[in-house]
Amino acid sequence: MSTIKQLQWRYATKKFDATKTLSKEKIDVLKQAFNLTATSFGLQTLKLLILENKEQRVPLLQHSYNQKQVVDASHLLVICIQDNIEVNDINEYYKNIKAIRNTPDSILNPYKNDLIEMMDRKTIEERQQWSKNQAYIALGNLMTVCAIEGIDACPMEGFNPEAYNNHLNLSELGLESVLLLPVGYRADNDMFATLKKVRKPLTETVIEL
Template identity: 65%
Template sequence: MSNTIKQLQWRYATKKFDSNKTLPENKLNILKQAFNLTATSYGLQTIKMLVIKDRVLRSKLVEHSYNQKQVLDASHLLVICIQENILNIDVNQYYDNIKDIRETPETILKPYREGLIDMMAKMSIEERQKWSTNQAYIALGNLMTVCAIEAIDACPMEGFMPSKYDEILGLKQQQLKTVLLLPVGYRAEDDMFSGFKKVRKPIEQAVIEL
């Protein structure tokens, strides 16, 4: 069995973190880089991640997370956000970045640049937000896998009040909206869920080969 599969079997949605254990800086940097390297549609990266260590700040978020203590007891809380809107400047900055990094001529980039601007113009703000939210879930899955490989415990969370998070974290001023949470750290020794056998369908029921 590969080490990757062993680590994926090891991971679980951690219900109780050891609040006395803190992720070292090198592990945090791996998670930051993994987030930034996540695949996104067109590579546009209309998502951002907050890394929150401040426990006073996190204590204010617990009641808006249906009192799930992972938000406070984890080493850090990762908050995945989307942009409120996707503007022409976002598309232009993306293609300008390609031009700078790859030295791709504008004559090659122009039709792609214009095509993406046109595609976004045909979408409502709600559709753009839904599009960005799909990218956020890709990032969450990527982060969970990296956490498993790096032996970092994590608990993906949708159960919280996004508007309250946006208010407390001052995200409105940054034109961002909270969509997903991922507390990360190390499991408590007495978290009974850590010893539960993983329940999954047999592989032949989950995977179809043609």
């Protein structure tokens, strides 16, 4: 199927078929897609938490405004940011570049030092917001890949991040939850699956100069 046809097929799934589970192969595609997501400087200050165990997800329902997708979906993806960005993160990133591309330090060091200085000028809150901006890029990328792969998904901001952090012990990992993406397969009786998309005409959303 064409990309546009698949994007027309996708919708924010309101009701998942709780009896259907995504294959390991499908989950692997989502893992790879997340890891390949573009991020500013390529620094990847994000982590993807994948929850499959439904019993583990049940307590999260009350922290998600009782949106049943959190439990009924095959898997719940939680996009997280680092609670801080430190010099070591940047050093490790450039060490990885050197190992993979064999780029000499004489070329890498000026870029590395500039990035260290830039982050040093930011407060922790500004660094977190910078990472949150990357999280939305990752969410959009995952949604598109889901559509192409025939995976149903529901992007969600409507949850209590602090409660998620506590329940999942994210602070021990130096992480904070930002966005949710339940994924799986739509239920046959989800009325929203057959509704026509409501979008403005292209002439109102695209400007060609």
